[in-house]
Amino acid sequence: MDDFEQREMHKATCSDCGNECEVPFKPTEGKPVRCRDCFRKNRPQRSFGGNNNRRFDNRDSRPREMHKATCSDCGNECEVPFKPTEGKDVFCSDCFKKKREF
Ligand SMILES: [Zn+2]
Numbered sequence: 426m427d428d429f430e431q432r433e434m435h436k437a438t439c440s441d442c443g444n445e446c447e448v449p450f451k452p453t454e455g456k457p458v459r460c461r462d463c464f465r466k467n468r469p470q471r472s473f474g475g476n477n478n479r480r481f482d483n484r485d486s487r488p489r490e491m492h493k494a495t496c497s498d499c500g501n502e503c504e505v506p507f508k509p510t511e512g513k514d515v516f517c518s519d520c521f522k523k524k525r526e527f
């Protein structure tokens with residue numbers, strides 16, 4: 426997935442195809458390292474985004490349907506995980522957090 430780009434990358438040599446590659450974890454000596462292509466090839470295909478198996482912890486990270494809305498507080502466009510009701514205030518996550526602190 427694309428969040429590979431967000432992590433610290435370490436140079437490594439793919440033990441499968443031998444290409445130089447970067448991996449998002451520190452390569453352990455003696456352990457095989459695979460480039461992204463080989464990693465994908467070797468990973469069992471999953472229809473979902475490829476989260477881990479801890480499905481009981483996954484309740485909150487499950488992709489929810491997002492709805493575009495305008496924050497009633499700061500006026501920014503934002504997305505909310507529920508259908509905005511007309512006439513009701515909608516807050517972006519920042520403002521929502523701020524409100525909850527009060
Ligand atoms: Zn490879």
Ligand SMILES: [Zn+2]
Pocket residue numbers: 496497498499500501516517518519520521
């Ligand atoms: Zn806001």
